[in-house]
Amino acid sequence: MNREEEIVFNYLTYKAYEEIQYEPNKQGNNRNIPPDFSIRGSIGIEVRRLNQHYITSAKTEPLEQVDFNLIPKINSLLKSYNKIDFDKSAFVMINFRRPINPNKNLLRKLKQALDDHLDSLDTSKTLYFKNLKLEMLPASTVLESAYHLGAIVDADSGGGVVSNIYKNLEVIINEKQTKVNPQLEKFDSWWLILVDYISYGLTSYDLQQLNSLPPFEHSFDKVILLSPLDLTHAVEVEL
Known part of the structure; x- marks a missing residue:
């Protein structure tokens, strides 16, 4: 198998x-x-x-080779905010391009930025981390968590x-x-x-x-x- x-x-x-x-x-x-x-x-x-799939003149590789390391970690981080008290929610749009390394240092920076935005969920904000961009957009209704993954834009493919x-x-x-x-x-x-x-x-x-x-x-x-x-x-x- x-x-x-x-x-x-x-x-x-x-x-x-x-x-x-x-x-x-x-x-x-x-x-x-x-x-x-x-x-x-x-x-x-x-x-x-x-x-x-991500296709270049040099190689062809599954997009999930990067996605599998990056998206689950960010999504898990976003879902962790369902354990706190919240009365507003925000959609999080992820935009990234290769190369990118979703290491512990990057995740620490993301968490700190998300923590800082909790008091401003009703306002829009964009965070930049080299080849990664997170855009927070207020949701019209309260969702399952303070942060909800709204779209993933892979600059090498693209789309919600x-x-x-x-x-x-x-x-x-x-x-x-x-x-x-x-x-x-x-x-x-x-x-x-x-x-x-x-x-x-x-x-x-x-x-x-x-x-x-x-x-x-x-x-x-x-x-x-x-x-x-x-x-x-x-x-x-x-x-």
Whole structure:
């Protein structure tokens, strides 16, 4: 199993699904026949990472190679502010470009700046840290935390959290639909589980925004986004 398949297998085990089989259609050395997993022999499950790529003349690398080190740390820092008393909230827009090193020194500076802004959540403010910029914008309603991740703008790609997921979902769903089409009749139901390296776990607010967008045509009965950081954080999208 690759890393994403291991994450999904652990998720299926955590959910206590019965008769989980890995690569049920494997034929000899040919392991590229869907699905990646089956449940009770009747549900076929395809697995993939939900990601973007950074392409230059010198190399091609997954954007999450940097994102995985940076975004979860900032998001975790923002969520830590749900443990304090607050009566206002602010959206935090993250804008960054490579190279960037999300080390302890940077995180200390971020926390100090966020602490200093707590008394001014109803005003806008922009913080600059070399190749990283945080923009705080007042929210019209009180959210789950004093700070809420509103958008991630990767200067090497760009886009808000929801729009990025929506754009990449279309590509991935079409890709996976083509792959499973020859095997559709072999299973009563098909699921697509995507390990989410864009938001690392959608909030209820973001999921509502995503589900309000026009749906795609496909044959999957479930499309699930699973956080690579938390097996308990999985959401089903209605696209």
